[in-house]
Amino acid sequence: MNQTIELFVNGIQYRRSVEPRLLLCDFLRYDLGLTGTHVGCEHGVCGACTVLLDREAVRSCLLFAVQTNGREIATVEGLGDGPQQMHALQHGFWEMHGLQCGYCTPGILMSLVPFLEENPDPSEEEIRELLSGNICRCTGYQKIVEAVQLGARLLWEESN
Template sequence: MSKVHVKLTVNGKAHEALVEPRTLLVHFLREDLNLTGAHVGCETGHCGACTVDIDGMSVKSCTMFAVQADGADILTIEGVAAPDGTLHALQESFREMHGLQCGYCTPGMIVRAHRLLQENPRPTEAEIRAGIAGNLCRCTGYQNIVKAIQHAAATLAGEPFQEAAE
């Protein structure tokens, strides 16, 4: 099978490669670029474990061929933290608010929440739940995931986090 030349930017770094046309983006990221944060979960686009940000949109990378990403700007979980390794407010909030259990969904969840907070810096609980609806947590840790996103939104806005009364 002939290979196709692709150029893309991943986490701010330019990459060029020859890929088979049938190579899924998630496999290209994991196998060719060694960026293993996007997890292969269902391979049907239902779980969201492979979520990355492409040109300002959340995309499930198991539903896209690498050749379709030619020319794109891609953010993976590896690119969310600062270059010096300082965690992004979302990553720190997931840690602090116990927004992860087994951790399998966490990279996709954080990348999706990152886009959500760029689109809506102060989302309500309902908006957060709707915004992450395409990302599944098999451990059912949604309450703490929502709390972590709320905490990150407050942190990014420079406001104190006030947990809602239950």
């Protein structure tokens, strides 16, 4: 039986009727058309579908849309406003070649937002530990680590 939910996604309020078994990632992609959130393994391992639920990074393939009633979701669409106005982290990835195919990138960016808020100047080891929750099959991670380091510096410069 469908249930009506009301939630905020990237600051915009939505009201939709959903089947309880609808996963949050599919709700974002199919019901709201926000296809920046990617779906990889669908069992919480790859991290491609990571979004923010009330400002904490979570797997959207392991949440049902009905569970987000009254909550706040942030997806990669809420980060930068196109190529001319990228978020500092996106700029870091662009500048340091932190992606090849880009499939894993939205999930990595969304994992990084709360991580860098809590720890604005992380060590390489801390970055690699955070990245262990996101699988990239192209880059070998070295460029991603460098992208995070640059992104963190840009974020810090922006806020100081």
